[in-house]
Amino acid sequence: MVPIFFAYFALVSIVAGLLTVSLRNPVHCGIALLALLGHVAGLFVLLHAEFVAVVQIIIYAGAILILYLFVLMLLNLKTEERYFHRRHAWYITGVGALTVELLMVLLASRFSGAKGPATVAAVEEIGNSTAIGILMFSDYLLPFEIVGVFLLGAIVGAIVLAKTPSPADLSGDER
């Protein structure tokens, strides 16, 4: 049963991912992205990472995607959305050939990756979110704090770049 579900989630994720970047209407792209995020969450469930799956749905599908749609709405891309470069056909052929070759190489190799200490049984014993919480605030405290600083930088950076220059700033040369 698990391989069938895996094949379904994986294939639909790939197709949805391709549609996200190839569809012309930005809203359709958004919907395809939603499908992608939902199916990746399915993959997490198959891996017994239920907490990550739920976080994926709430944060990515729930918050970030909505933000994307807001931006699309504000930008109103209508005039620029419909064009097709004939050259793209060549790119797609090239990338497709490369992908097939990579797949052939990868499929020829052994699939059994190494197992870390956090096996399904070990995680089930203390519970999904407990395990993540404990690790995040003990062994992985440093990366967690760095992410905090990173997000601070991102917020301040967004403000600095979005702040409209005041007329005084514009008195100089225009380049």
Add this chain to the structure above:
Amino acid sequence: MTIVSTADLLAILPELLVMAGGCLVLVLDPLTAKDRKDWLAYFSLAVLGAAFVVGYWFMGALTGSPRPAFSGLYVLDAYGAFWKLLLILVSGLVILLAKAHLKLEEIDLPEFYAFILLSLSGMMVMVSGTDLLVIYLGLELMSLSLYVMAGFKRYAPRSLEAAAKYFILGSFSSGILLYGISLLFGRTGSTTLAGIRDGIAGLPPGDPILLMAMGLLVVGFGFKVAAVPFHMWTPDVYEGSPTSVTAYMAVASKAASFAAFLRVFLEALGGIKESWRMLLVAVCIATMVLGNVVAIVQTNIKRMLAYSSIAHAGYALIGLVVADAAGTASVMLYLAIYAFMNLGAFAVVTMLRRGGLEGDEIDDFTGLARRNKWAALVMLLFMFSLAGIPPTAGFIAKFYIFMAAVGANMTGLAVIAVVFAAISAYFYLRVVMVMYMKEPGETAGTPGYDVRVVASPAAIAVLLVAALGVLILGVFPDPLIQAAQSAILPLK
């Protein structure tokens, strides 16, 4: 499960100082009066000074005895301390340079200093992380701050273009790097460098997933150090960004990326050295060829220095390809010396004004020796050093890199590098030629018309440090060589 100990916090003391300093600058900014914003620059410099002292103390105490911290995700070692000292020094010089330059460009925002400090803290995390997750986060923190700083001239479309381009391509390369990390994790069951090394030891040689992961890591790091064919962003971003930011990108972000590149490839992927060596030799030769040849036809000095920085990444890659003690030490030496000469060259560009604009065309250097003999003299020094002409430090840097290649039986690579170093002399000396052998234009439209040098005390201090560094290290490089050799990674 381990909870954080005092020893762990002590281990990241320099990083904590810099991060806290960055946050404090943001808090103090609205509290300082408009005409006292300079104090924030001095405050940042004081923070850097404190971090430097702590880092120096670590460097002395640590030679030969690395101390792991944060349950193996971080290490306190002489290698990291060496890079941290270099990066702190560079950041201090860039802050001094920016203090004068931002006013000239009318983008005098104190957030700039905060971003330099945040970016520096990312770099410091990067050079000391021993877990791919931590290294990746450090790299992102560094890059994010650089994306913002690249777009600081918000009124200039060029600057915004640079920021957008750098951001989009940078996030794409981060994605590729992450993909490589996830494949490595899947294959070896660990993200720590030591765990990956042990995992690789148990795998058959030529494992396809491992090779693919290695290739993806080369792409990710290759982008950050601007190696060909991942260099496309460099000229546009270097040209569009404010010049003091360009200097920071070209020097500090390249040095930090090289530090992490070396650590990841030598410590984690040392077991498949033969496979990545072949790939990197190709990248290295392509980088030297393209960087040096394309730099010849540039007319904008910032674009020329961008291609020159690509070429220098190529020379430094030789040290990584060699992958032994001499190679590691020569990369450290190379980037330390490169920091002085490149920062100096960019500092001269920030001081040159054509009318109300920045004088960033090579033509603007026409007859500079007649207008300001000191500016022309230091530019001559930096150009000689970048070309690798003795007795400047650039010669020492190239000499040790090439000797490392010869010592590892890679004479062919060394010969190619020497040939392209000779070619590079053409475009460096062209700047010297227009400065000294041409008269400045007196009427509008002629090269060098209406160019003046705006010298501020801070910029002069930067030039002085850079010029003295280039001269002293050129004649008396022993202390730096000793420091680099005592701080190399223990090779396994």
